[in-house]
Amino acid sequence: MSIASLALTAIAVVAQEPVLPPFEPIRLGDDAANTWSKPFFPDARYDAAVAHPRDVLGQPVGSRLASHAEVLAMLRAIAATSDRATIEPYGVTYEGRELVTLTITSPKNHARLDEIRATARRMWDPRGGEVDLSAQPGVAWMGYGIHGDETSATEAAVPVAYHLAACLDDEVVAALEDVVIVLDPCLNPDGRERIRSMVVQSAGRRANLDAGSMQRGRWPGGRGNHYLFDMNRDWMAGEAPETRARWARLLELPPQLFVDAHEMSGLDTFLFYPQAPPRNPNLPERLLYWQGVLADDAAAEFDRYGWGYYTREWADALAPFYSDAWGSLTGAIGMLYEQGRTIGAPLERESGEIVPYRETVHGQVVVSMANVLSFARNREAILTDYVAHRRASCEPSGAFEGRAYVVAPTADVERDAHFMRTMRRQGIEVLRARDAFEASDVVSALGERSESVAFPAGAWIVPAAQPQGAMMRAYLDFDPRLDADFLREERESIERGRGSKTYDATAWDLGRQFGVDAYWAAMPSVATDPAGPVTAPVGPVGDVSGAYAWALDGDDGRSLRFAARAMELGLSVHVSDKAFEARVRDADGNPETATFPRGSLLLRRHENPDGVDELVAQAADETRAVVRSVVSGRAVGDGPDLGGGHFMLLKRPRVAILSNSPVSRTDFGHAWRAIDEGLGLPVTLVDAQGYRGVDLDDYNVLVLPSGASSFVRDRAGSLRDWVRSGGVLVAIGSTAVALADPEVELSGNRLRRDVLGELDVYAWRASNERAAHAVEVDVDLVYGDDAEEPEAPSETEVDDEVDDDSSDDASPDVELEDEWRRRFSPAGVILRGELDPESWITAGRGEGEIPVYFGGSSALMPAVRPAVRLASEPRLRLAGLLWPEARARIADSAWLTVESRGRGLVVSFASSPIFRGSWRSTLRLFENAIVIGPGMTR
Numbered sequence: 001m002s003i004a005s006l007a008l009t010a011i012a013v014v015a016q017e018p019v020l021p022p023f024e025p026i027r028l029g030d031d032a033a034n035t036w037s038k039p040f041f042p043d044a045r046y047d048a049a050v051a052h053p054r055d056v057l058g059q060p061v062g063s064r065l066a067s068h069a070e071v072l073a074m075l076r077a078i079a080a081t082s083d084r085a086t087i088e089p090y091g092v093t094y095e096g097r098e099l100v101t102l103t104i105t106s107p108k109n110h111a112r113l114d115e116i117r118a119t120a121r122r123m124w125d126p127r128g129g130e131v132d133l134s135a136q137p138g139v140a141w142m143g144y145g146i147h148g149d150e151t152s153a154t155e156a157a158v159p160v161a162y163h164l165a166a167c168l169d170d171e172v173v174a175a176l177e178d179v180v181i182v183l184d185p186c187l188n189p190d191g192r193e194r195i196r197s198m199v200v201q202s203a204g205r206r207a208n209l210d211a212g213s214m215q216r217g218r219w220p221g222g223r224g225n226h227y228l229f230d231m232n233r234d235w236m237a238g239e240a241p242e243t244r245a246r247w248a249r250l251l252e253l254p255p256q257l258f259v260d261a262h263e264m265s266g267l268d269t270f271l272f273y274p275q276a277p278p279r280n281p282n283l284p285e286r287l288l289y290w291q292g293v294l295a296d297d298a299a300a301e302f303d304r305y306g307w308g309y310y311t312r313e314w315a316d317a318l319a320p321f322y323s324d325a326w327g328s329l330t331g332a333i334g335m336l337y338e339q340g341r342t343i344g345a346p347l348e349r350e351s352g353e354i355v356p357y358r359e360t361v362h363g364q365v366v367v368s369m370a371n372v373l374s375f376a377r378n379r380e381a382i383l384t385d386y387v388a389h390r391r392a393s394c395e396p397s398g399a400f401e402g403r404a405y406v407v408a409p410t411a412d413v414e415r416d417a418h419f420m421r422t423m424r425r426q427g428i429e430v431l432r433a434r435d436a437f438e439a440s441d442v443v444s445a446l447g448e449r450s451e452s453v454a455f456p457a458g459a460w461i462v463p464a465a466q467p468q469g470a471m472m473r474a475y476l477d478f479d480p481r482l483d484a485d486f487l488r489e490e491r492e493s494i495e496r497g498r499g500s501k502t503y504d505a506t507a508w509d510l511g512r513q514f515g516v517d518a519y520w521a522a523m524p525s526v527a528t529d530p531a532g533p534v535t536a537p538v539g540p541v542g543d544v545s546g547a548y549a550w551a552l553d554g555d556d557g558r559s560l561r562f563a564a565r566a567m568e569l570g571l572s573v574h575v576s577d578k579a580f581e582a583r584v585r586d587a588d589g590n591p592e593t594a595t596f597p598r599g600s601l602l603l604r605r606h607e608n609p610d611g612v613d614e615l616v617a618q619a620a621d622e623t624r625a626v627v628r629s630v631v632s633g634r635a636v637g638d639g640p641d642l643g644g645g646h647f648m649l650l651k652r653p654r655v656a657i658l659s660n661s662p663v664s665r666t667d668f669g670h671a672w673r674a675i676d677e678g679l680g681l682p683v684t685l686v687d688a689q690g691y692r693g694v695d696l697d698d699y700n701v702l703v704l705p706s707g708a709s710s711f712v713r714d715r716a717g718s719l720r721d722w723v724r725s726g727g728v729l730v731a732i733g734s735t736a737v738a739l740a741d742p743e744v745e746l747s748g749n750r751l752r753r754d755v756l757g758e759l760d761v762y763a764w765r766a767s768n769e770r771a772a773h774a775v776e777v778d779v780d781l782v783y784g785d786d787a788e789e790p791e792a793p794s795e796t797e798v799d800d801e802v803d804d805d806s807s808d809d810a811s812p813d814v815e816l817e818d819e820w821r822r823r824f825s826p827a828g829v830i831l832r833g834e835l836d837p838e839s840w841i842t843a844g845r846g847e848g849e850i851p852v853y854f855g856g857s858s859a860l861m862p863a864v865r866p867a868v869r870l871a872s873e874p875r876l877r878l879a880g881l882l883w884p885e886a887r888a889r890i891a892d893s894a895w896l897t898v899e900s901r902g903r904g905l906v907v908s909f910a911s912s913p914i915f916r917g918s919w920r921s922t923l924r925l926f927e928n929a930i931v932i933g934p935g936m937t938r
Contacts, residue, residue: 028200029064029357031207034346036062036358040159040365041167050166051077053158062155062361065196065344068097068189074158075102075185082165083107084176091245094226097189099245104164105180106173109137116180117253123383124254124427125467126391133387138379140372141255141332142183144364146232146323148191148222150263152339152357156364157185157261163369175376182253187242188225195222199344209348211266216343220665227677228669229917232262236321236475236510237918238422247425256386257375258327258334261364263341267349269308270363271338272298273324275317278486278502282474283317283328284389290333290382298370307363316503318482320474321916329471330427331389333382335371339363393469400469404524405462405476406439408455408517411555411597412844414624415920417534419514420460424531428468428475431461431528439521443478445512446832446849447878453519460531463523475510478520479879482506490881494823505828505855507880512830512851515921539620540627542587545613547605547629549642551582554599554844557924560931562625563601564679567652569615572607574647575932576600577840581636584628593636594628599843599928602630602647623680648840650935656684656696657703663688664707667732670914671703671926679927691715696722700934706733706912716744724902728933730926736908737858747899747906748863752889753822755861756814762861766872766892769865773837821885825857828915829880832871833895839867840936841898841907841928845921851878852895852922853915857886860910862894868925870895896925903938 030036046052053061053074066074079087084104091099109116120139122131145154161183164172186192195217202215220228225240234243264271274291295311302309315336319325324334339360340349346356375382396403410416423430435457442453464473474480482490486501493501511518544550552559554576563573576598584594605612620627633642640646655675659668675683686694686702688711696702696718704712712719712735723729723746731739739747740754755762831854837847852868862869870876873891882890896913899906907929913922 026203026205028203029344030346034207034354034356036356036362038362040362041163041369044163045168046166047082047168049081050162051081053078053162060358061158062152062358064357065151065199066155066158067196068186068193071154071158071185072098072100075100075161078102078162078165084110085161085165086110090249091242093190093242095190095193097193099189099242100185101249102161102183102185103180104161104176104183105137106176108177109180120253123387124390126387127394127467131387133380133383136383137177138179138257138375138383139253139255140179140181140257140259140375141250141327142181142259142261142368142372143187143323144183144185144261145192146187146260147230147262148188148193148224149195149217149343150341151192151195151344152263152341152360152364153261153337154186154192155361156368157183159361159365160368161185164372171373175373178376178379179372180253181372182249182255184246187246188222188231190226191222191224193222194220195343198222203345207346209346209354211347215345219661220668224666224669227673228665229673230666232260232323233321233504233916234918235323235326236508237513237916238425239917244425251427254330254332255327256332256382257371258324258332259337259368259371260323260327260335261337261368262339263360264338266341266343266347266355268338268340269310270302270340270367271310271313271315271336272367273315273335274312275315276312277316277489278482279317280320280325280474280480282320282470284331284385284470285392286385287317287328287333290378290385291335293378294333294335294371294374297374298367301366301370302363305366314503318502318506319504319508320471321508326471329474330468331386331470333375337364337367389470390467393467394465396464396469396473400464400473402523403464403520404522405464405472405511406455406519406521406524407460407462407511408519409458410517411553412515412557413534413536414557415515417536418920419511419516420531420534422510422514423462423472426468426471428462428472429466430531431463432531433457433459433461433524434527434529437524437526439519439524442519442521445478445509445518445851447478453521455524461524461528465523475508476518478509478512480507482881491883500827502827502881505880506826507828507830507878509830509851509879510918512878513918513921515845515924537626538624540617540629542585542589542629544616544620544627544629547585547613548632549605549630550603550616551584551594551596551628551630552601552625553596554601555597556626557844557927558623558625559601560844560924560927561623561678561680562619562627563650564653564681564931565623566603566616566619567650568681569619570609571603571612571615571619573650574602574604575650575840575843575935576602576640576647577838578640578646580639580642580646582628582630582642583632583634583636584630591631599840602642604642648935650932651700651937653681653701653930653934654699655681655701655703655930656686656694656699658688658705658708658711659685660688662707662710663705664733666916667705667707667912670912670917671705671732673917674914674923674926675703675930678923679930681930696727697725700726700937701728701730701930703930704729704731704735706735708735709738712738712744712746713741716746720745720901723904723906726903726937728905728907728929728937730907730909730929730933732909732912733856734858736860736910739906739908740860746901747897747908749860749894749897749899749908750863752859752861752893753815753818756818758861763892766869769869770834818889821889822857824883824885825889826855826880826882826886828853828855829882830854830878831876831882831890831895832878833868834871836865836867836869839898840932841867841896841925843928843932844924850921852911853919854890854895854911856911857889858910859890859893860897860908862897864897864899866894866897868896869893900938905933905937907933
């Protein structure tokens with residue numbers, strides 16, 4: 001049969017097939033059996049000239065997940081057709097998506113926005129006298145979806161915007177005369193698009209009602225931004241570009257109502273404020289009252305629909321780093337919404353109730369409008385209380401009366417500058433001293449008290465008395481404390497086995513997190529100027545060509561970025577293990593002497609290729625690092641000559657980081673950004689689920705964020721081989737704990753609970769190590785001219801002296817006691833860490849003590865001298881809730897260890913050194929592990 005005949009036969013067969021219905025794409029969102037058809041605003045009248053979002057989306061808003069582009073298209077259509085609304089971009093995300101706000105108010109208010117802003121500035125700073133509020137509308141900031149996978153929030157922003165822009169009902173028209181609404185529809189577009197792609201790609205033809213189904217997303221979900229930062233906890237530090245852009249937009253027209261719309265477990269109902277205890281003492285006096293007023297009105301609306309809801313159960317008012325806390329500390333009424341989430345599709349709750357996606361959107365819409373209308377009805381009283389709060393912030397009493405936060409300049413200019421920018425970007429006033437001065441009644445960041453401390457000219461002063469004083473004090477208080485009533489409730493809850501009532505970390509301090517040299521003191525009597533941008537030398541000092549060598553100050557964090565870039569360019573870089581002085585050229589080419597601390601960098605001409613001068617200049621320009629031209633290899637004074645053994649050659653880092661489940665998405669994101677954006681190093685994201693296809697020999701650094709315990713156990717053999725052949729393994733948090741398992745054979749560290757019979761030995765080692773940092777010699781005793789002092793016991797003798805109850809086979813009582821103490825483990829505290837001044841990994845962080853973040857129950861007992869050891873029990877706590885039981889367990893344990901294994905190294909951090917991306921103080925230790933670590937292998 002010919003090809004033509006075959007083709008005709010095939011056509012004939014097809015023609016005889018029964019007619020099938022046309023192909024239909026998979027339906028996304030609510031299915032036909034589970035829809036929510038109730039109108040969001042029954043009986044409302046609308047201006048037909050205003051574009052309806054349904055016409056843009058092609059179906060009812062909230063019936064499926066809209067893309068970020070569709071959300072913007074709907075809002076732009078509204079703004080183009082309503083004289084009540086204007087849309088304005090204010091920033092972009094890491095992935096280039098636009099951040100916008102929609103400003104909605106009456107046409108009359110739009111025409112006088114300049115006047116409204118001028119009055120708002122007088123309200124913001126009421127030190128100029130009384131403010132006439134009679135004609136001033138209130139400002140409501142309505143923020144939706146800062147966690148990208150809490151999708152109903154952003155979905156609800158669109159019908160809220162349409163209702164406000166188009167509704168002709170008298171109540172709405174009147175409210176818009178009294179309120180300016182600044183609506184931010186999607187605070188996290190990158191996270192939203194990530195979860196949306198997961199939901200779309202996992203959708204099937206039949207609706208899956210299971211709350212635990214992967215159809216609702218998988219690792220890493222959409223909660224965080226591009227680098228997986230939880231931006232709801234970024235409002236104090238501003239590490240995310242979205243946060244910094246949002247600060248600027250908020251300060252243009254500061255609000256008196258601050259709404260933050262979220263979602264929680266889909267098996268839950270709906271939570272809104274008032275908040276639960278504990279309460280930050282810097283919040284507005286009348287905040288709880290106004291939250292109650294708005295809650296009553298919202299509850300009445302929910303009652304009409306028969307929806308479940310609650311208040312005051314778990315969302316407390318303690319920590320200042322949340323979205324609504326930021327608004328409340330400025331004097332606004334911070335309001336949180338938490339809707340039970342379905343993530344774009346129907347969901348069945350435990351009761352059997354099926355909740356369509358559009359119903360969750362409806363809940364967000366109802367509470368939003370209830371709050372806006374309540375705000376309008378109480379406008380003048382709320383504005384009066386707002387101004388009163390800001391006036392009171394200028395007159396602090398109690399412990400902050402007459403006080404200031406003083407920051408001394410350091411060699412790490414970039415870190416100092418980052419702190420000052422973060423303050424000023426939030427409207428916090430910062431002054432700079434014209435002259436040197438002495439401050440009295442001084443407390444350091446390590447809790448040391450002094451009658452007076454000398455500060456140089458150029459020191460920064462942040463007065464406690466200022467319009468943003470409540471925010472400043474909440475951010476910078478060294479030791480915020482919980483009240484006795486809450487402590488009693490907390491203790492009772494723990495002892496009765498119900499766990500902690502604290503929702504998050506109980507300690508924070510932006511200065512200690514950023515690692516600036518900070519103090520609280522009496523407000524100094526010194527001439528000051530408003531602080532401007534922090535300037536410092538950048539790039540090469542003078543002409544770097546023709547130098548004998550080049551050196552960089554290791555205390556300046558930019559030096560590590562330079563080292564990473566220089567090695568990428570093929571240059572040989574050394575790091576010093578000892579301070580040195582060198583003869584250098586100044587900017588004009590004249591000789592001078594410069595001192596370089598331990599951890600400083602050196603590049604020798606004779607070890608580098610032709611064109612090294614241009615490559616050094618290029619690396620300096622790209623990283624903004626300060627490079628000094630060295631004119632001789634001969635030491636100045638007693639320091640090391642520049643060609644000797646105190647300079648270790650670094651190896652170019654080839655970095656991989658473990659990603660995907662079971663890794664902690666936030667710890668992964670913080671480490672990823674630190675390496676990629678911070679150090680400027682290429683980094684390979686290794687899939688924990690597809691690890692067998694990865695050749696570890698391609699890398700000399702592998703970062704294991706917390707959460708990778710099962711990965712460590714499953715891959716222990718290959719990890720051991722890789723480390724012993726020269727790799728640097730960096731483990732964080734729970735993954736460092738997994739390495740302490742003897743069966744893994746990657747670390748000599750042990751969990752405290754596993755060595756209860758050997759605690760005396762560990763205590764003896766800790767005592768000897770501390771003594772080694774401050775050695776004193778009694779010459780008479782050495783030469784026998786005094787009574788003989790007994791020798792310290794050997795480890796064997798210590799073991800022999802241990803009571804039977806503390807033997808290797810610890811008694812059940814000892815184990816029960818340790819288990820009891822673990823109940824009291826801290827959620828998040830700031831502790832005193834003791835640095836090993838001889839460890840390469842502590843370079844750039846001084847030689848004494850530093851604050852470190854700690855959370856959880858795992859106390860690592862070290863096999864080697866820790867690079868950072870937690871302080872003894874009486875000196876351990878710097879800030880946060882640390883019960884005595886937890887203090888006794890954690891004291892003297894290791895926070896950071898570096899162990900040799902074969903030719904490689906194992907670096908273990910007991911807690912994250914980059915917690916929430918803002919702990920730049922200890923970030924340097926992590927950066928050292930990445931950049932210097934490969935050069936420390938054998």
